Amino acid sequence: MLSFVLENVKDTKLLAETLAGHLGEGDLVILSGELGTGKTVFARALLGCLGVNEVVTSPTFVLVKSYQGRLFVDHVDIYRVDDPEELYVLSIEELLEDGHIVVIEWGERALGLFGSSYVQISFERLDTEVSLEDEISGDAKRFVTVEIVGPRFRDRRGQMEADMYKIWNVA
Numbered sequence: 330m331l332s333f334v335l336e337n338v339k340d341t342k343l344l345a346e347t348l349a350g351h352l353g354e355g356d357l358v359i360l361s362g363e364l365g366t367g368k369t370v371f372a373r374a375l376l377g378c379l380g381v382n383e384v385v386t387s388p389t390f391v392l393v394k395s396y397q398g399r400l401f402v403d404h405v406d407i408y409r410v411d412d413p414e415e416l417y418v419l420s421i422e423e424l425l426e427d428g429h430i431v432v433i434e435w436g437e438r439a440l441g442l443f444g445s446s447y448v449q450i451s452f453e454r455l456d457t458e459v460s461l462e463d464e465i466s467g468d469a470k471r472f473v474t475v476e477i478v479g480p481r482f483r484d485r486r487g488q489m490e491a492d493m494y495k496i497w498n499v500a
């Protein structure tokens with residue numbers, strides 16, 4: 330597991346860009362962290378780097394939004410899903426099998442449901458003293474952890490971690 334301090338939104342986007350360069354068909358990305366910690370900011374940047382040119386909006390109410398960039402990418406938000414059974418209705422397993430990249434906000438709730446390979450990124454607020462203006466403008470720090478798990482990533486994991494290390498000093 331890697332952990333970093335992201336100084337601001339620019340760093341968060343840089344992490345997304347770094348990850349995007351390593352993702353391929355059928356990969357699952359799980360985004361965790363409390364409300365307002367940056368999951369959607371990260372997802373939007375990730376989708377942009379995967380070639381999605383449309384405006385990416387938060388899928389909190391629609392649960393799944395599908396895009397086509399250089400690959401098919403589905404942006405999922407399961408904040409409102411209480412019952413894990415409901416997740417089956419979203420057919421995430423099928424999307425992955427069809428070669429889509431699936432990015433799930435609040436995805437820790439789905440851990441283990443969609444195979445054993447995933448990249449999990451967790452965001453935490455670091456600074457309790459930060460002003461509201463800095464928070465809103467994207468100038469607040471986040472503590473982030475990255476876990477790259479499972480056989481799908483066996484051959485990529487080392488390079489993925491190395492690229493992330495290149496950008497940050499490990500916290």
Ligand SMILES: Nc1ncnc2c1ncn2[C@@H]1O[C@H](COP(=O)(O)OP(=O)(O)O)[C@@H](O)[C@H]1O
Nearest residue numbers: 337338341364365366367368369370465467469
């Ligand atoms: N380092 C940072 N990384 C990401 N977002 C940040 C950061 N600092 C401040 N923010 C702000 O935090 C908010 C994150 O919102 P959002 O991505 O919608 O959260 P979530 O999807 O986790 O609920 C945005 O208003 C963004 O400007």
Ligand SMILES: [Mg+2]
Nearest residue numbers: 368369387434
């Ligand atoms: Mg969100």
